[in-house]
Ligand code: DX5
C-alpha cells in the first residue's frame with residue numbers, strides 16, 4: 001500500500017516544516033488538493049503553491065484537481081511533473097483526450113469519481129489512465145467521515161480494470177480501521193489528510209496505515 005498524505009489538513013503556512021520532516025522512504029507521495037470554488041464550492045490553492053511545495057521536497061507530487069474545465073487547468077501543472085495528475089470524470093466531456101495529453105507529458109494520468117457517480121462512468125477511460133481515484137467522501141473538506149459503500153465501489157472497479165495497469169486510489173476519511181478492507185478489495189494507494197497530520201509524527205502515522213493495510217489477509 002502506498003500512502004499519499006493530503007497537505008490540505010496540514011499547517012499550510014508552515015508546510016516546509018512538515019515537508020522536511022517526511023521520510024521519503026516512508027511517505028510515497030504528497031497529495032495536493034486543488035479546489036477552484038466552481039467544481040466544488042471550496043477554494044484551496046493553485047499552481048503557484050504547488051510549485052512552492054515541489055521546491056521544498058523530493059517526494060513525488062500527486063495532484064488532485066477538483067476543478068471545472070480540467071482541460072484548461074491541467075496544462076498549468078505539466079511543468080511540475082507530478083507522479084499523477086488527476087481530474088474528475090464529472091467535470092469534462094473530453095476525458096480520453098485529456099488523459100492522453102497528460103500521458104504525453106510523461107505524467108501518470110488519473111481520473112476521479114465522486115461518491116454519487118456510478119463506477120461504470122470510468123469504463124471508457126480505463127485504457128487511457130494510470131490511476132482511478134475513488135472518492136470516499138464528497139470532495140471539499142478534509143476530516144469527513146469515510147463512506148462505507150466505497151469498499152464495494154473499489155471491488156467493482158478492480159473487476160472492471162481487470163489486467164490493465166491502473167492503480168486504484170481511495171481518498172477521504174481513511175484511517176487504520178478502514179484501510180484493510182480497501183487493500184483487500186484492490187486499492188493500492190490511499191490519501192489521508194486528518195489521519196496523517198493529527199498528533200505525532202507524520203512518518204509514524206503513515207507507517208501505522210501501512211501496517212494496518214498489510215495486516216489484512218490478501219493485501
Ligand atoms: C477532499 C480531499 C481529500 C482530503 C482528505 O476534498 O480530496 O484529499 O483532504 O482528507 P481526510 O483524509 O481528512 O478525509
Ligand code: ZN
Pocket residue numbers: 006031032033064171191
Ligand atoms: Zn484529494
